[in-house]
Amino acid sequence: MSENLHTRAQNLLAQLLVEGLGAAEQSWLDAHLHDCAACAGEAARTHGLLQAFRTVPVSVPRDLAARTQLRVRLRAQQSAPSSTSNALLWIVTTASWLLGVFSAPLVWRGFAWVGTQLNLPKPVLELGFVLWWTVPALLAVAVVLHQRAAGSVTAGNRP
Amino acid sequence: MSAQAFTLTVSRSPVLFTGLMTDDRQTLANGLRRRDPDALDRLIEQYQQRLYRYLLFLTGEPALAEDLFQETWIRVLERGHQYNAKSKFESWLFAIARNLVIDVSRRKKFRSLEELADPESNQPFEPPDDHAISALQMLVARENEQAVQLSLLKIPAYYREVLLLRFHEELGLEEIAAVLATPLSTVKSRLYRGLEALKSALPEGAA
Numbered sequence: 001m002s003e004n005l006h007t008r009a010q011n012l013l014a015q016l017l018v019e020g021l022g023a024a025e026q027s028w029l030d031a032h033l034h035d036c037a038a039c040a041g042e043a044a045r046t047h048g049l050l051q052a053f054r055t056v057p058v059s060v061p062r063d064l065a066a067r068t069q070l071r072v073r074l075r076a077q078q079s080a081p082s083s084t085s086n087a088l089l090w091i092v093t094t095a096s097w098l099l100g101v102f103s104a105p106l107v108w109r110g111f112a113w114v115g116t117q118l119n120l121p122k123p124v125l126e127l128g129f130v131l132w133w134t135v136p137a138l139l140a141v142a143v144v145l146h147q148r149a150a151g152s153v154t155a156g157n158r159p
Numbered sequence: 160m161s162a163q164a165f166t167l168t169v170s171r172s173p174v175l176f177t178g179l180m181t182d183d184r185q186t187l188a189n190g191l192r193r194r195d196p197d198a199l200d201r202l203i204e205q206y207q208q209r210l211y212r213y214l215l216f217l218t219g220e221p222a223l224a225e226d227l228f229q230e231t232w233i234r235v236l237e238r239g240h241q242y243n244a245k246s247k248f249e250s251w252l253f254a255i256a257r258n259l260v261i262d263v264s265r266r267k268k269f270r271s272l273e274e275l276a277d278p279e280s281n282q283p284f285e286p287p288d289d290h291a292i293s294a295l296q297m298l299v300a301r302e303n304e305q306a307v308q309l310s311l312l313k314i315p316a317y318y319r320e321v322l323l324l325r326f327h328e329e330l331g332l333e334e335i336a337a338v339l340a341t342p343l344s345t346v347k348s349r350l351y352r353g354l355e356a357l358k359s360a361l362p363e364g365a366a
Contacts (some may be wrong), residue, residue, distance in 0.1 A: 018325070064229075065203050072199050072232050075237075
């Protein structure tokens with residue numbers, strides 16, 4: 001029997017395990033293994049090898065699952081976002097936004113009155129008006145981000 | 160020649176059928192997003208054997224595998240919102256575990272594990288370092304001292320890994336590629352070479 005046939009059979013045996021074979025290749029291989037004791041022996045050896053590989057005994061250490069479950073629960077408690085504080089934050093933010101929208105005309109009138117009294121130029125008034133609204137919001141964002149960053153460090157949260 | 164014909168098939172072990180269906184995966188994704196501790200408890204129970212075996216095969220050290228087992232589940236908790244229900248949970252889980260192994264190998268400079276982080280298919284065949292293999296050998300030998308099984312542990316970790324994912328976990332080639340974050344061609348190449356390495360590591364006359 002040609003050496004090439006045996007090589008092809010060995011290659012197909014490997015391909016069968018890794019990628020699978022088409023019907024024609026499978027038929028050819030089956031026929032070859034039927035006639036060739038050496039290749040059939042190699043196929044049996046490979047089969048036995050994989051069986052041995054599949055049956056390598058690995059015992060999970062006792063209580064590993066229970067210990068892990070406990071640790072995961074503790075971590076979940078430590079790093080759980082506070083729903084109460086989150087709800088409060090949303091309420092305060094919404095109230096602040098509504099108050100800001102509805103009080104804007106009054107605040108602008110107040111700025112205009114102060115500008116008139118102090119003879120301030122209009123750009124200064126406008127800048128003051130903008131800062132009046134943005135600075136508190138930016139500070140609030142900074143506080144929230146700081147709290148979240150601190151929470152992540154505490155929880156050991158890795159990116 | 161009157162040899163008996165052998166037809167090798169990639170048999171599907173029962174563990175395959177414990178995998179999650181698509182609907183289950185969506186439920187699981189929702190649970191992970193909520194950081195539901197009960198859902199995590201069930202997952203830890205369900206996947207303990209497979210995950211521990213994977214980690215033990217990669218690291219070769221039972222104590223390290225235990226630590227990484229726990230760290231993997233902590234990371235599942237922290238990153239549960241990233242799980243996409245379209246993919247298999249076990250693929251995602253193994254990818255997390257693998258990244259942790261690579262992190263540890265970089266910190267501790269384990270030679271055999273470094274091969275996982277930067278595997279090169281043209282590397283010559285080398286057994287893993289003595290310390291790692293001796294620990295794993297001890298574990299295996301305690302339950303079964305068959306030469307065949309010990310010889311399986313002599314092959315490089317990156318071959319052992321793909322063989323485990325393919326023939327133990329029975330993941331598809333694309334799924335293995337996703338776990339390893341490598342091209343499909345690399346996965347195939349490693350599987351072919353891994354099979355060869357496995358045969359070479361076997362004592363004459365065994366299996």
